[in-house]
Amino acid sequence: MDFIKIAICDDEKNIRVYLASLVRKQGRECEIAEYVSADEYLLDQTEHDLLFLDIELAGDGPGMDGMELARRIRGMELERQPVIIFVTGYEKYVYDAFDVGAFQYLLKPIDEQRFAEVFGRAAAQIIFEAEQKKKTLVIQYGSESRAVPLQDIYYIESRNHKVVLYLKDGELEYYEKIGRLEEELQGQFFRIHRGYLVNLAYVEGYDKTEVTLTGGISLPLSKRYEDFAAAYLQFVQ
Structure with a gap:
């Protein structure tokens, strides 16, 4: 595949900017879209290969959190389901993350080496699956x-x-x-x-x-x- 379509959904701008910078450091051909809320992500209706998703997405506000967005995505009839990597400040959410088929999770503050390892494995899986579709x-x-x-x-x-x-x-x-x-x-x-x-x-x-x-x-x-x-x-x- 020519490039990986990546979405970053987080209500904190500094986190979105930091994640985007880490993605670009990995040297993969990619297209990055940023979203501040679950509603914005769903409204866009773009399919992505990889989604970095904040679990505490809505903070104390009325919108849905990242876990609910993930459940919505998994319930959709999509041509391809995104690989989901949760981004969270709390380890207590880790087990819930795997209930919605999350690939991995990253704890805030995000460690660059951990990011590189998780991103590398996710990208390899995405590319492999794309190649399999051709077979x-x-x-x-x-x-x-x-x-x-x-x-x-x-x-x-x-x-x-x-x-x-x-x-x-x-x-x-x-x-x-x-x-x-x-x-x-x-x-x-x-x-x-x-x-x-x-x-x-x-x-x-x-x-x-x-x-x-x-x-x-x-x-x-x-x-x-x-x-x-x-x-x-x-x-x-």
């Missing part, structure tokens, strides 16, 4: 070829000499061997069971017997727990 699985469906974006596939099931792709918008069944797909898609997909290949991008949890995907989908993990755990950790790093 497709080309399948022979009936008499024609069809390209299915890998990001649209939650998991793949083997069924009676066919495979079923479980997609964001339904299912797609065609003749194929799951073993061949396992080889082609290694790195992003992992075979957790003889009948299932899962997209590691949608793994939300796992133990020694099952893997949970986005949407609460649970699939059996029948073997190679250590191999799966290693593959998943390598994927998310």
Whole structure:
């Protein structure tokens, strides 16, 4: 991707200016927009890759705080959800931050080294996801070829000499061997069971017997727990 679209939402001007200066120090191509309130952010309706969000956004005023704004954003049907990094002066909010899918948090006063580490990992994830969107699985469906974006596939099931792709918008069944797909898609997909290949991008949890995907989908993990755990950790790093 050419540049990262960044939003800074904080009611303190000095914090917005400081965060923007730290972003520019990282040497990434970026576009930065600043917002003083949740209402201003929502009114703009611009989609961003990365959002620095003050939790105590409204101070003692009547507006919504950063946590409520994050919940609103997570409830929206967006082409891409922003990576959210909370900025807060209080550690007590940290656990709440992860309830709304926050990537990380930064404590005020903001440490430059900590900022660089968190920003670097967030930027790497954003760029990786953008690259993944370009990747497709080309399948022979009936008499024609069809390209299915890998990001649209939650998991793949083997069924009676066919495979079923479980997609964001339904299912797609065609003749194929799951073993061949396992080889082609290694790195992003992992075979957790003889009948299932899962997209590691949608793994939300796992133990020694099952893997949970986005949407609460649970699939059996029948073997190679250590191999799966290693593959998943390598994927998310």
